[in-house]
Amino acid sequence: MRLEVSQAFSRGTKYFLVFYTIISLILTARHFYSYHASEGTDDDAAIFPRADENKAEIPLLNSSSSSSLSHSKNSSSQLQVDHQALAQSSDSSSHPDVAWPLDNGYSQRMDEDYVLSKIFSEAMGPSNLTPYYRRASALVEKNDITMATLVTRNRFKVLSRLATHYKGPISAAIHVNDDDSKQEVLDELHAVYQSNPDMQSYVDIHLMLDNFDRQFNLWRNVAKFFARTDYIMMLDVDFHLCTNFRQRIRNDPKIMALLDSGSAALVVPAFEYVAGEDGLDWRTFPTSKSNLLEEVESGKLDMFHKSWLRGHGSTNYTKWYASDDLYKVVDYNFSYEPYIIYKKEGSPWCSERFIGYGANKAACLYEIYISGIDYWVLPDDFLIHQTHEYPEATRRKERQYNRKLYSNFREELCLRYARLFVSTGDWDSSKADNLRDQCHRIRGFRSAMNLA
Ligand SMILES: *[C@@H]1O[C@H](CO)[C@@H](O)[C@H](O)[C@H]1NC(C)=O
Numbered sequence: 001m002r003l004e005v006s007q008a009f010s011r012g013t014k015y016f017l018v019f020y021t022i023i024s025l026i027l028t029a030r031h032f033y034s035y036h037a038s039e040g041t042d043d044d045a046a047i048f049p050r051a052d053e054n055k056a057e058i059p060l061l062n063s064s065s066s067s068s069l070s071h072s073k074n075s076s077s078q079l080q081v082d083h084q085a086l087a088q089s090s091d092s093s094s095h096p097d098v099a100w101p102l103d104n105g106y107s108q109r110m111d112e113d114y115v116l117s118k119i120f121s122e123a124m125g126p127s128n129l130t131p132y133y134r135r136a137s138a139l140v141e142k143n144d145i146t147m148a149t150l151v152t153r154n155r156f157k158v159l160s161r162l163a164t165h166y167k168g169p170i171s172a173a174i175h176v177n178d179d180d181s182k183q184e185v186l187d188e189l190h191a192v193y194q195s196n197p198d199m200q201s202y203v204d205i206h207l208m209l210d211n212f213d214r215q216f217n218l219w220r221n222v223a224k225f226f227a228r229t230d231y232i233m234m235l236d237v238d239f240h241l242c243t244n245f246r247q248r249i250r251n252d253p254k255i256m257a258l259l260d261s262g263s264a265a266l267v268v269p270a271f272e273y274v275a276g277e278d279g280l281d282w283r284t285f286p287t288s289k290s291n292l293l294e295e296v297e298s299g300k301l302d303m304f305h306k307s308w309l310r311g312h313g314s315t316n317y318t319k320w321y322a323s324d325d326l327y328k329v330v331d332y333n334f335s336y337e338p339y340i341i342y343k344k345e346g347s348p349w350c351s352e353r354f355i356g357y358g359a360n361k362a363a364c365l366y367e368i369y370i371s372g373i374d375y376w377v378l379p380d381d382f383l384i385h386q387t388h389e390y391p392e393a394t395r396r397k398e399r400q401y402n403r404k405l406y407s408n409f410r411e412e413l414c415l416r417y418a419r420l421f422v423s424t425g426d427w428d429s430s431k432a433d434n435l436r437d438q439c440h441r442i443r444g445f446r447s448a449m450n451l452a
């Protein structure tokens with residue numbers, strides 16, 4: 001009797017265990033099924049839309065271009081702008097999404113305007129920016145030098161001339177006021193772009209439509225940001241490139257190594273004609289150093305902005321006239337604003353707080369210098385300014401404003417970079433030489449850093 005009870009009990013336990021196991025399996029399977037099935041629901045998609053597998057490798061712009069918002073070789077963390085999604089999307093917004101891949105084929109998508117508002121967050125906004133408004137069709141080599149420049153309405157023809165003359169990559173930030181004249185200006189731009197095949201081959205246009213005038217440093221950053229090569233030249237479009245420094249630099253492994261190190265920027269010395277009318281036609285400009293020297297000796301040509309010596313004086317023109325070799329700028333002045341070729345990645349951006357005339361370019365060059373990048377002057381190459389009118393009254397007022405801003409900015413930068421160098425262990429290295437030399441003159445810096 002007791003035996004039967006215990007046998008019945010153990011049989012019951014067995015049945016129960018079997019039953020329990022089956023139920024568990026069913027429930028687990030159901031749970032897995034419903035969990036995975038829910039991944040694609042609309043609710044989730046609104047937060048983490050599922051990336052379409054075949055979109056994972058969509059080229060950013062065009063498969064023929066090597067450009068990408070990110071040049072990262074790590075495709076799993078690559079930032080992508082999804083033009084296909086744009087084409088399929090039913091809303092008529094002109095901007096694509098930017099997507100960061102997450103696990104399991106998900107991606108975090110953001111409106112491109114939102115991303116750009118953060119990228120250029122120091123500037124006045126909102127600005128309506130269209131990157132690659134027109135895309136150059138020629139293939140771009142990564143180790144080439146892009147002319148990064150900013151262009152307004154009265155310089156469209158000058159840009160077109162630059163394209164034909166340079167026949168290399170150009171990244172142009174073009175600002176157009178968002179007012180009644182807008183369509184007329186865009187028509188002009190389209191006409192110039194259509195009429196010159198070199199514009200179509202070489203010039204990427206990044207269009208900014210807003211009513212903020214003269215945000216030069218924002219425009220410079222836009223031109224740099226979307227440049228597709230490793231090296232850029234920060235160029236004023238008015239300057240004529242008299243010599244072929246692009247070829248000279250690219251064929252010189254020593255100079256390329258210097259550029260690639262990220263600790264050097266190359267200065268191309270700038271000149272202007274003493275009599276404005278001599279500077280109107282670039283076809284009459286010298287194309288070799290010896291020809292240039294003749295015109296300098298005859299008093300026809302001189303350094304650019306001789307009346308504002310600190311702007312280009314650090315290049316040391318006396319030295320340049322006699323020099324056959326690359327040399328380093330030793331007498332740096334915080335108002336120095338040479339035209340430089342430098343590495344895109346790792347170099348500082350231009351502070352977008354400088355709006356209007358005065359100190360804006362100097363501020364870019366100051367930060368580049370303080371960050372540990374030395375200036376090296378190219379001995380055989382030069383630029384000549386093509387004459388045009390300056391709006392003098394505006395310039396004077398804005399300069400006053402920016403002078404104050406710049407003096408605060410230098411002090412702030414000195415503290416910021418000093419702190420960076422202490423953190424990275426570079427404080428005692430040669431990378432901090434430029435900073436130590438320049439910042440030591442600032443009283444607030446000396447006391448904050450406990451320096452004598
Ligand atoms: C992309 O490149 C192809 C050639 O590879 C060209 O035919 C096409 O027009 C380009 N598309 C755009 C939008 O530039």
Ligand SMILES: *[C@@H]1O[C@H](CO)[C@@H](O)[C@H](O)[C@H]1NC(C)=O
Nearest residue numbers: 072073074075076077078101
């Ligand atoms: C690539 O990205 C993954 C995930 O974001 C990361 O774990 C990995 O370290 C990255 N590799 C490189 C070489 O950056």
Ligand SMILES: *[C@@H]1O[C@H](CO)[C@@H](O)[C@H](O)[C@H]1NC(C)=O
Nearest residue numbers: 316317318319320322330331
């Ligand atoms: C410029 O170079 C010349 C010639 O090499 C030199 O004598 C002079 O001291 C330099 N000027 C400055 C300010 O460094």
Ligand SMILES: *[C@@H]1O[C@H](CO)[C@@H](O)[C@H](O)[C@H]1NC(C)=O
Nearest residue numbers: 309310313331332333334335
């Ligand atoms: C910059 O140059 C100007 C004019 O040559 C000079 O007066 C000034 O002292 C220089 N400043 C520095 C910091 O070198």
